[in-house]
Amino acid sequence: MNGELRDQMRRGLASPICLTWEITYGCNLSCVHCLSSSGKRRPDELTTAESKTLIDRFREMSIFYVNIGGGEPMIRRDFFEIIEYATTNRVGVKFSTNGSRIDKDGARRLAAMDYLDVQISIDGHDRESNDAIRGDGAFEMAIRALSNLKEAGFDTPKISVVATRDSVEHLDGLDAIAKEYGAQLRITRLRPSGRGVDSYSYLNPTSNQQHRLYQWLSGRSDVLTGDSFFHLSPLGEPLDGLNMCGAGRVVCLIDPVGDVYACPFTIDDNFKAGNIRDRDFEEIWQGSPLFQSFRETEGPTSCTNCSAFAACNGGCMATKYFTGLSLDDPDPDCAKGLGANSKDLQSNTALITISRRPQRLELSHQR
Amino acid sequence: MTITISKDFSYRKEEFGGLFYNFNTRQLLLAKSKITVKVMDLVATSPLSKAEILSDQALDDFTPQSIEATLDQLMAKGILTDQDTSVECPPNKETSQ
Numbered sequence: 001m002n003g004e005l006r007d008q009m010r011r012g013l014a015s016p017i018c019l020t021w022e023i024t025y026g027c028n029l030s031c032v033h034c035l036s037s038s039g040k041r042r043p044d045e046l047t048t049a050e051s052k053t054l055i056d057r058f059r060e061m062s063i064f065y066v067n068i069g070g071g072e073p074m075i076r077r078d079f080f081e082i083i084e085y086a087t088t089n090r091v092g093v094k095f096s097t098n099g100s101r102i103d104k105d106g107a108r109r110l111a112a113m114d115y116l117d118v119q120i121s122i123d124g125h126d127r128e129s130n131d132a133i134r135g136d137g138a139f140e141m142a143i144r145a146l147s148n149l150k151e152a153g154f155d156t157p158k159i160s161v162v163a164t165r166d167s168v169e170h171l172d173g174l175d176a177i178a179k180e181y182g183a184q185l186r187i188t189r190l191r192p193s194g195r196g197v198d199s200y201s202y203l204n205p206t207s208n209q210q211h212r213l214y215q216w217l218s219g220r221s222d223v224l225t226g227d228s229f230f231h232l233s234p235l236g237e238p239l240d241g242l243n244m245c246g247a248g249r250v251v252c253l254i255d256p257v258g259d260v261y262a263c264p265f266t267i268d269d270n271f272k273a274g275n276i277r278d279r280d281f282e283e284i285w286q287g288s289p290l291f292q293s294f295r296e297t298e299g300p301t302s303c304t305n306c307s308a309f310a311a312c313n314g315g316c317m318a319t320k321y322f323t324g325l326s327l328d329d330p331d332p333d334c335a336k337g338l339g340a341n342s343k344d345l346q347s348n349t350a351l352i353t354i355s356r357r358p359q360r361l362e363l364s365h366q367r
Numbered sequence: 368m369t370i371t372i373s374k375d376f377s378y379r380k381e382e383f384g385g386l387f388y389n390f391n392t393r394q395l396l397l398a399k400s401k402i403t404v405k406v407m408d409l410v411a412t413s414p415l416s417k418a419e420i421l422s423d424q425a426l427d428d429f430t431p432q433s434i435e436a437t438l439d440q441l442m443a444k445g446i447l448t449d450q451d452t453s454v455e456c457p458p459n460k461e462t463s464q
Contacts, residue, residue, distance in 0.1 A: 115390055
């Protein structure tokens with residue numbers, strides 16, 4: 001991604017390139033790092049009709065695709081109705097699932113659809129390591145889903161792995177699982193959001209592990225990352241992607257009741273831009289003072305003079321916020337060794353202390 | 368021949384030009400040249416024949432040769448296609464731009 005385009009992206013786009021839409025917080029699992037602390041459904045979730053109206057808006061705004069998640073999105077009875085409505089309107093869908101609802105019939109139905117990606121979440125290379133994070137039986141249900149998708153001829157599902165202290169030690173094993181099922185590996189950064197606030201201190205990879213992860217990813221353009229490791233790009237050649245925080249600039253999140261947040265990792269009132277039941281989504285996207293403040297920001301003040309600023313643009317806003325840092329601080333896992341976790345690169349333990357009460361967002365610091 | 372956007376691509380106008388999204392590769396492409404953006408803006412509104420594109424006032428600043436070359440490039444990349452192998456654009460696709 002060249003600098004000129006990134007500057008354009010920093011100033012915000014007319015519409016998101018993509019957005020995350022969590023259609024339910026209901027979930028049959030209780031993963032220890034769940035970004036949205038999912039479990040129970042909200043009684044006031046968007047209805048099927050409201051969901052279709054929102055998809056119409058996505059189409060009108062030429063939003064290229066939506067990342068549908070939750071919760072477990074497939075527990076909604078209208079799940080297929082929603083994704084089929086989106087894809088037939090040429091709004092691409094990528095949905096994340098634990099795989100529990102992908103039986104043989106479901107796999108065949110998914111395989112028949114265009115503009116669709118399926119991401120099966122796996123967080124360990126074997127049952128023991130995966131189920132320690134995702135719960136008993138989770139590994140088996142994910143593998144069964146992959147098997148059903150393969151049998152149905154689904155083209156290249158994704159295996160979505162959160163980088164943890166354990167999983168980064170078994171990347172080759174995870175890649176082997178992906179290859180066995182004709183899938184593509186996707187590795188994303190652990191964020192201290194939702195239940196991740198509680199698990200971040202023992203799951204977040206150490207600095208040494210993050211450096212090794214960067215080396216591993218650098219040789220593998222076939223592994224997807226969701227553009228989530230841009231804080232590591234100063235270590236060498238930039239990883240594929242924008243290499244900047246896209247929150248409120250090129251992406252956002254819509255939650256099950258229509259609240260719009262800056263990104264999937266900032267489910268907090270300080271990052272809420274509005275609700276689509278109260279205000280048109282395009283108006284929220286284009287006119288939110290919160291999103292405007294992000295678009296006017298050059299970057300964290302403590303980073304803009306850094307020699308590596310062009311590579312990482314100051315790192316992940318959500319990770320700073322939920323670890324109690326100022327948004328003007330470096331990313332806690334700063335690859336230049338300036339972050340709270342990375343000052344001692346030889347340390348085997350994360351140094352950061354989790355703040356259960358994140359500081360209030362100071363918008364003036366964003367400018 | 369009626370020219371329209373391929374079913375494999377989506378396009379939208381942006382302040383700096385335009386953005387393509389390739390549904391097959393999941394890649395984002397940037398349209399920066401003025402002539403490409405003008406041609407895409409026209410075709411995104413409704414399928415048009417080559418003659419209609421060449422004669423459209425929106426392209427008055429460009430020579431027929433450069434317009435044809437742009438169309439050829441977009442066709443070669445699979446972004447534009449003849450209507451027989453494409454899907455119709457959603458009716459409101461560009462109204463928000």
